[in-house]
């Protein structure tokens with residue numbers, strides 16, 4: 001049955017590793033009656049961490065999609081991983097979701113990865129609410145975390161809850177409930193094995209002054225967004241709850257404020273209010289601007305599709321799960337209606353796809369459905385050409401949406417099958433893994449036959465090699481990880497690529513002028529642009545652009561992937577009878593090769609951002625160790641009894657860093673390392689290649 005688009009919420013749960021995303025998701029599923037009792041991350045029994053690798057390690061590795069109803073609203077929720085190696089899962093989820101719940105640990109506050117996911121959400125303009133979890137932990141600090149959210153994340157948090165008590169059950173003033181500042185009630189959460197209840201009571205007298213003060217502050221801040229609210233405040237009249245909610249909703253959807261709630265997911269306090277907040281404050285697909293794309297035949301022409309089932313169909317593939325029975329593609333439907341047994345166009349690849357089956361996805365289970373409409377998320381089984389980032393659309397109304405940009409891999413590992421007989425199978429499996437995971441690559445060395453796999457970090461590649469053994473029964477020898485280099489060009493050059501030849505008795509003639517130049521701010525590895533106005537007929541230009549894009553995805557002079565490069569088509573010459581698309585393809589390939597040769601090579605290495613949290617007495621040792629690793633210290637700040645050191649260092653000098661840092665501090669320091677950028681590699685590395 002079609003759903004009212006206003007009743008849909010597509011949301012993601014994002015946070016630093018271990019903040020409690022999966023535990024929160026599990027609780028939500030329990031309160032929404034999807035499961036009879038909540039599973040536990042620590043026992044490996046949650047719905048969304050269903051993979052054996054996740055269950056054993058107690059961490060989330062891949063984004064999992066679940067669907068449930070709350071107060072008559074239909075919620076599509078994606079539980080994402082917090083570990084930096086799996087940041088692509090967060091990226092693709094935020095690209096297609098309309099809102100997010102950002103989880104913080106009340107004990108740790110705003111951690112390195114909290115900041116990273118926050119910036120990712122900023123980039124996609126995703127409205128969000130904050131949930132300060134783990135209020136039951138010793139050292140939980142709601143107000144401190146609130147202040148960090150405001151300062152470090154540069155946003156306007158608006159607390160709609162206050163905690164009652166803080167810390168574990170054996171504490172005198174243990175955390176036991178929350179105050180809802182909108183209804184001005186204290187909420188207690190009572191549950192047994194089967195059911196859960198939220199009981200609203202009067203606010204305990206000792207909390208009343210604080211609650212009034214925070215409520216007043218909340219109304220004061222919200223009055224910036226509503227004249228009606230300002231008026232009521234000025235005349236000191238009662239402000240209706242409905243008005244507060246609607247102003248808060250508009251301000252949240254407009255990305256101006258962030259409602260903040262608190263609780264403990266593990267002990268089931270404060271979770272139902274998060275579900276209410278998802279419904280009340282996060283947008284439905286109808287509340288966000290229409291999706292924008294371009295005409296695939298004419299990339300300069302912008303097109304939009306409204307979130308309306310009556311518009312022509314368009315959607316974006318954001319995840320592929322390879323399966324024995326074929327691939328399952330996760331698709332966000334932006335407009336129109338899609339039915340099973342229909343045909344769609346993949347405009348990026350210019351291929352028609354059959355859509356044999358549609359599935360509603362429930363973590364590792366799925367249920368077949370017949371149709372899906374604008375605003376929803378669906379699994380399509382049995383497509384042949386489409387991968388993550390591809391648009392699907394109505395063949396009669398083509399539109400190409402912006403693809404998803406993923407971070408560059410930073411680590412390489414050489415692997416080798418134990419027997420040559422297994423080589424073919426290994427390559428097939430790696431190909432399948434690459435389809436699922438856009439931050440995984442592999443390459444066979446042309447001369448030595450060595451297979452190099454590349455990924456986002458040591459854990460990422462360790463999990464991939466485990467999968468080869470566990471899931472596919474492949475025996476491989478794995479070598480030590482090393483840095484994944486990149487190439488860029490040294491200077492800007494202008495060249496003319498030519499095609500003057502005869503192919504199968506037919507003369508082919510084309511000339512294409514391009515400029516290739518360094519482009520440090522490039523949003524993707526190689527950016528191809530058009531600066532020739534209407535000088536070339538659109539089909540010829542399109543053919544040339546396709547080849548330039550393809551070449552850009554290949555390697556540079558030393559075979560390392562290219563990045564920070566811009567290629568602009570400046571013009572060309574057409575022959576009256578002998579020019580065609582093939583001629584322009586060949587001229588484009590010639591131009592690219594020439595430009596690469598003339599522009600010179602700069603070798604780049606991955607630079608990481610580190611955040612090390614160290615107790616005072618070890619700061620000196622940790623700093624001097626960092627300096628030996630060519631690290632640049634960005635800043636140090638004091639947080640409680642610890643110092644937080646933020647630094648940047650080449651990945652080449654950070655192998656084994658976690659262990660070294662732990663032994664320097666007798667196990668008391670912790671760190672988070674994530675890719676930051678690429679910088680010029682030391683001259684010796686380039687020399688060794690020459």
Ligand SMILES: Nc1nc2c(ncn2[C@@H]2O[C@H](COP(=O)(O)OP(=O)(O)OP(=O)(O)O)[C@@H](O)[C@H]2O)c(=O)[nH]1
Nearest residue numbers: 017018019020021022023059060082134264265266
């Ligand atoms: N004390 C306490 N522990 C919690 C709470 N929520 C989660 N935990 C514990 O924190 C650990 C991490 O929880 P997860 O739910 O796996 O965290 P996550 O954010 O999904 O972690 P990743 O997916 O690996 O990034 C587990 O041991 C949980 O039992 C809470 O409210 N209080």
Ligand SMILES: [Mg+2]
Nearest residue numbers: 021022059060
């Ligand atoms: Mg998790």
